[in-house]
Amino acid sequence: AQSVTQLGSHVSVSEGALVLLRCNYSSSVPPYLFWYVQYPNQGLQLLLKYTSAATLVKGINGFEAEFKKSETSFHLTKPSAHMSDAAEYFCAVSEGSGGSYIPTFGRGTSLIVHP
């Protein structure tokens, strides 16, 4: 079985500050991990994904995430927040070979960026 926990339903940062959104997962097989962003009244857009290649994954809009197997984590970071980063962020896990590969999503973290 797989599950995702996103720590913090809301994260508030100042413009220019580091963004850190936390995601922990559980999976009975090697996972695939994803971060999506959702802007108001829109669908989800993929930021980045981990598929068992490099553990540090770079995505769009300056975001990156590091897969840490020992900590079962896949935290999303961005060095400097922009006002345009304000949105809802979702972490998702799907199981690879041998698993169901139906993705399970976290409850989401709302990123608030203050000027």
Place this chain on the structure above:
Amino acid sequence: KAGVTQTPRYLIKTRGQQVTLSCSPISGHRSVSWYQQTPGQGLQFLFEYFSETQRNKGNFPGRFSGRQFSNSRSEMNVSTLELGDSALYLCASSSDRKGADTQYFGPGTRLTVL
């Protein structure tokens, strides 16, 4: 390449009615998945279709059904609507569903049940 399109974007129905939502995937994508998004439950997987066959199903009652046509377009139907069915329904397409494939989401259909 055009993205995933969903129609209608907004819908208002009353309890007991039925509704059909439509999704057109990205050209060449054969897998279409449907999700329900609500503030209380978050994003929940409804079902997935691949080459006109339902390949996976989430934990939803039989009132929720879907189908996929030979051109990969998909519809989902909800019968006997309940207030709790009010949600954003998202459709996502991918070339195939093997865990690592990127899913591309449509903008969603906002269903309000009165």
